[in-house]
Amino acid sequence: MREGPEIARIAALVADPARSAMLLALMDGRALTATELASVGGITRQTASSHLARLVEREVLVVEAQGRHRYFRLAGSHVGALLEALMVFSSDAVPPLRTGPRDLSLRKARICYDHLAGEMGVMLYDRMLEEGWLGRDLDLTDKGWARLADLGLQHGDLPASNRPLCRACLDWSQRRHHLAGRLGKAVLDRVLALSWARHLPASRVIVFHPEGERRFGEWLR
Amino acid sequence: MREGPEIARIAALVADPARSAMLLALMDGRALTATELASVGGITRQTASSHLARLVEREVLVVEAQGRHRYFRLAGSHVGALLEALMVFSSDAVPPLRTGPRDLSLRKARICYDHLAGEMGVMLYDRMLEEGWLGRDLDLTDKGWARLADLGLQHGDLPASNRPLCRACLDWSQRRHHLAGRLGKAVLDRVLALSWARHLPASRVIVFHPEGERRFGEWLR
DNA sequence: CTCATGGTTCGACGCTAATCGAACCATCCC
DNA sequence: GGGATGGTTCGATTAGCGTCGAACCATGAG
Numbered sequence: 001m002r003e004g005p006e007i008a009r010i011a012a013l014v015a016d017p018a019r020s021a022m023l024l025a026l027m028d029g030r031a032l033t034a035t036e037l038a039s040v041g042g043i044t045r046q047t048a049s050s051h052l053a054r055l056v057e058r059e060v061l062v063v064e065a066q067g068r069h070r071y072f073r074l075a076g077s078h079v080g081a082l083l084e085a086l087m088v089f090s091s092d093a094v095p096p097l098r099t100g101p102r103d104l105s106l107r108k109a110r111i112c113y114d115h116l117a118g119e120m121g122v123m124l125y126d127r128m129l130e131e132g133w134l135g136r137d138l139d140l141t142d143k144g145w146a147r148l149a150d151l152g153l154q155h156g157d158l159p160a161s162n163r164p165l166c167r168a169c170l171d172w173s174q175r176r177h178h179l180a181g182r183l184g185k186a187v188l189d190r191v192l193a194l195s196w197a198r199h200l201p202a203s204r205v206i207v208f209h210p211e212g213e214r215r216f217g218e219w220l221r
Numbered sequence: 222m223r224e225g226p227e228i229a230r231i232a233a234l235v236a237d238p239a240r241s242a243m244l245l246a247l248m249d250g251r252a253l254t255a256t257e258l259a260s261v262g263g264i265t266r267q268t269a270s271s272h273l274a275r276l277v278e279r280e281v282l283v284v285e286a287q288g289r290h291r292y293f294r295l296a297g298s299h300v301g302a303l304l305e306a307l308m309v310f311s312s313d314a315v316p317p318l319r320t321g322p323r324d325l326s327l328r329k330a331r332i333c334y335d336h337l338a339g340e341m342g343v344m345l346y347d348r349m350l351e352e353g354w355l356g357r358d359l360d361l362t363d364k365g366w367a368r369l370a371d372l373g374l375q376h377g378d379l380p381a382s383n384r385p386l387c388r389a390c391l392d393w394s395q396r397r398h399h400l401a402g403r404l405g406k407a408v409l410d411r412v413l414a415l416s417w418a419r420h421l422p423a424s425r426v427i428v429f430h431p432e433g434e435r436r437f438g439e440w441l442r
Numbered sequence: 443c444t445c446a447t448g449g450t451t452c453g454a455c456g457c458t459a460a461t462c463g464a465a466c467c468a469t470c471c472c
Numbered sequence: 473g474g475g476a477t478g479g480t481t482c483g484a485t486t487a488g489c490g491t492c493g494a495a496c497c498a499t500g501a502g
Contacts, residue, residue: 011233014232017224020228021226033479049479050460051460070478082310089228092227254448265493267449267451267493272490290448290449
């Protein structure tokens with residue numbers, strides 16, 4: 001391309017129908033896989049792969065590899081701001097996309113390895129960050145320790161190991177982060193021990209009892 | 222082009238180096254001619270003409286014909302907002318462009334047909350709008366009439382005619398509007414009659430005397 | 443009127459970039 | 473181990489669009 005203002009190259013990234021459709025689908029902050037994005041863009045996987053590589057290279061998207069999947073999401077709020085500035089002209093809508101399991105109980109709460117996933121897991125993670133229980137690099141603050149004590153969790157319940165204390169894990173259904181690591185396991189264990197929820201046999205479903213869900217939400221308030 | 226989100230088509234308008242250079246040059250709100258925009262875009266006039274037609278058609282720019290010139294400017298603040306959202310990624314600078322006469326006195330104040338142009342003329346027009354002397358459709362308000370009386374201008378000094386009372390005229394050097402119409406002529410006549418300024422013989426230059434410039438500014442305060 | 447200048451239209455050319463088929467690599471599941 | 477799925481790389485094709493030369497129209501100056 002002939003040289004010119006930088007903004008032309010950025011605009012060109014959005015100017016392709018397939019790429020812009022992918023970006024719109026990511027506007028709600030979720031993370032989607034390459035195959036899903038190929039679908040919303042109406043193109044094949046190999047074409048999408050090339051588009052996504054360019055978007056990551058220009059730091060419009062960030063990518064997170066997890067197993068054989070690669071999750072893409074917007075690189076920051078400035079990308080959302082750009083898309084919104086464009087939507088002023090066009091009034092495009094963000095297309096709905098169902099992700100993950102159809103089963104409502106699975107979407108609500110389930111086990112991911114050994115920690116809590118689904119809506120409840122994402123809520124746990126979000127609230128801990130919002131309320132300052134976790135610092136920016138996922139370190140547990142004094143306030144965080146205090147609130148864990150309210151739940152009955154002490155330092156002793158979280159023995160040191162190679163595994164990190166707190167880790168962010170991409171949620172299959174929500175496509176946002178939930179809490180993993182030793183603390184993720186400890187919180188789930190505690191929720192089960194308190195009988196706020198139970199683990200449905202022979203499945204990954206976690207069923208919250210109404211009273212347990214209320215208390216869980218209150219603890220996070 | 223294959224169908225897809227609207228935002229792709231808007232982004233495509235900015236994605237071209239020549240077009241984005243033109244848009245950047247217009248970011249300060251001035252209006253530039255097609256030939257000038259061709260120059261900042263580094264392209265020929267005929268190419269620029271095609272670009273500008275598309276930008277006007279998509280309502281990114283608006284055009285104002287004046288004599289054999291066509292002045293283009295951004296269609297609104299939402300266009301500026303879009304460009305700024307793009308510049309977050311790139312930190313392009315708005316390129317400087319000298320417009321109009323080199324002669325400083327000509328840039329400062331001059332006659333345009335029969336009314337005041339240049340910095341002083343643009344200031345007059347801007348202040349009248351800011352202070353509510355003029356309404357949105359350039360009608361003279363009660364407040365406006367009162368302040369004109371301070372200058373010694375009565376209704377009788379502005380005889381009715383086919384020519385509109387107030388009109389916006391694009392300023393050659395400033396590339397912004399200044400005050401024209403019967404009122405524009407009347408104000409200039411009055412400024413000259415008060416000896417706040419004089420008309421340099423055999424030229425279009427208006428020279429404000431220091432004291433006159435002070436009083437003029439005070440009147441507009 | 444004649445000339446100069448600003449601007450547009452038309453047509454042809456050339457280049458860039460999006461696209462997909464095919465082959466390949468990596469991971470998960472059994 | 474083998475099969476299935478997610479994802480990438482490579483190469484060839486194709487289509488869209490930016491570009492300018494040439495001709496033309498409109499306005500302003502003398």
